[in-house]
Amino acid sequence: MAIGFDKGFELHAQGMLLRGQRAEVIASNIANADTPGYKAKGMDFQKAMQQANQQQQTGMSRTHAKHFDVRTELNNHVDFRIPDQPDTGDGNTVDVQVERNLYLENSLEYQAGVQFLNGKIKALKNVISGGKA
Template structure:
């Protein structure tokens, strides 16, 4: 009997990809906190994850080697964030403290997902080896 990794892991790998993309967006905001005219960007995690789930359920397959595999691409759910603070006078609206908090929260969720994935893999290993 074959083990379906897609069924075993579910949406978890897509969740990790979305979390990684979110970390990149937040890091870019922090890096550009002093860039004049820079506008903070953000992702809606729930929307991005829902889109990943829809792609997974669709079961799309490539019919030609030059086609893009849309299942592995995260839709660009990056948009400008509604600012929490007024413009700093130079057109920049990045709130560094908020961005750091968002980064920390995203990191904690990412680590929790990694731990959950590790436990899934451990369970599969036990199933394959007969519980040894």
């Protein structure tokens, strides 16, 4: 009997990819904090994960080279963020302190995901080796 690792790890792997994409969006905001007219962007992580979960449950996958890969459609959850601070006159909506806090939060959640996956892999290794890990 074959063990389907993709079923056990797919949603968690999608979560890690989404956290990585969210980190890129936040880092882009921080890098453009002094760019006049730059509008801060944000990613709705919950909606992106719900979409990934629905895709996993429905078994949507790319079956032909000319089909769109639905997993790349997760970028649709990146949008402009509503600013928390008044306009400073240059049109930039990035609040560096907010972005740094969001980056730290995302980083901690990414690390928690890595630890969760490590625990899951250790448990599988223990099962495969018959409890002698």
